[in-house]
Amino acid sequence: xxxxxxxxxxxxxxxxxxxxxxxxxxxxxxxxxxxxxxxxxxxxxxxxxxxxxxxxxxxxxxxxxxxxxxxxxxxxxxxxxxxxxxxxxxxxxxxxxxxxxxxxxxxxxxxxx
Amino acid sequence: xxxxxxxxxxxxxxxxxxxxxxxxxxxxxxxxxxxxxxxxxxxxxxxxxxxxxxxxxxxxxxxxxxxxxxxxxxxxxxxxxxxxxxxxxxxxxxxxxxxxxxxxxxxxxxxxxxxxxxxxxxxxxxxxxx
Numbered sequence: 001x002x003x004x005x006x007x008x009x010x011x012x013x014x015x016x017x018x019x020x021x022x023x024x025x026x027x028x029x030x031x032x033x034x035x036x037x038x039x040x041x042x043x044x045x046x047x048x049x050x051x052x053x054x055x056x057x058x059x060x061x062x063x064x065x066x067x068x069x070x071x072x073x074x075x076x077x078x079x080x081x082x083x084x085x086x087x088x089x090x091x092x093x094x095x096x097x098x099x100x101x102x103x104x105x106x107x108x109x110x111x112x113x
Numbered sequence: 114x115x116x117x118x119x120x121x122x123x124x125x126x127x128x129x130x131x132x133x134x135x136x137x138x139x140x141x142x143x144x145x146x147x148x149x150x151x152x153x154x155x156x157x158x159x160x161x162x163x164x165x166x167x168x169x170x171x172x173x174x175x176x177x178x179x180x181x182x183x184x185x186x187x188x189x190x191x192x193x194x195x196x197x198x199x200x201x202x203x204x205x206x207x208x209x210x211x212x213x214x215x216x217x218x219x220x221x222x223x224x225x226x227x228x229x230x231x232x233x234x235x236x237x238x239x240x241x242x243x
Binding site for chain 2: 033034036040044049055056059061093095100101103105106
């Protein structure tokens, strides 16, 4: 199974500042024939289902604010939230959907400093 | 508008089975996989498996094989997840989620560029208690 490891486990950032969350996979999730990384980022707020923010490591889902961006390839990925807003407080998960079983990182809790 | 609506909360005794439904609307149900994910209290997201609504073919996570059955009824665009021999640590919120894809033409071949899980159902709370 592909193991997904996020860092840090929790993060406190001031409003208007930048938050950076890292995710590492135990093996490459690059689907080479189409040059797409099968890596997604989700936001989870209390009492709500997870919401897809980013797929293919860097493609923003429709309707997601452009302050959310993803980068990386192969085994190392980053979610960056610029100009942090109060509504961004949530737990963030990375996920590989390259191979079953699809696996998630352990989550990163983002709070306001 | 693409939407998944799940069945309501369930309370079950240890050893019993639970069947959760997930009704899709706003897209062609048979065109995209439905995945099932759960989250136990204080735990992370755990992928349970997925079903191809067109063929009925399934992939299950190893830890659930033998206990989980995923089915679908295409006439009502609904997927089902049944978990048997429930234990106390099966208490969780269970989610269904669609796995959309973008067809990509590579010469003579079409590759489906899968796009993660969206949307998700609202979740179904399963309580296991004697």
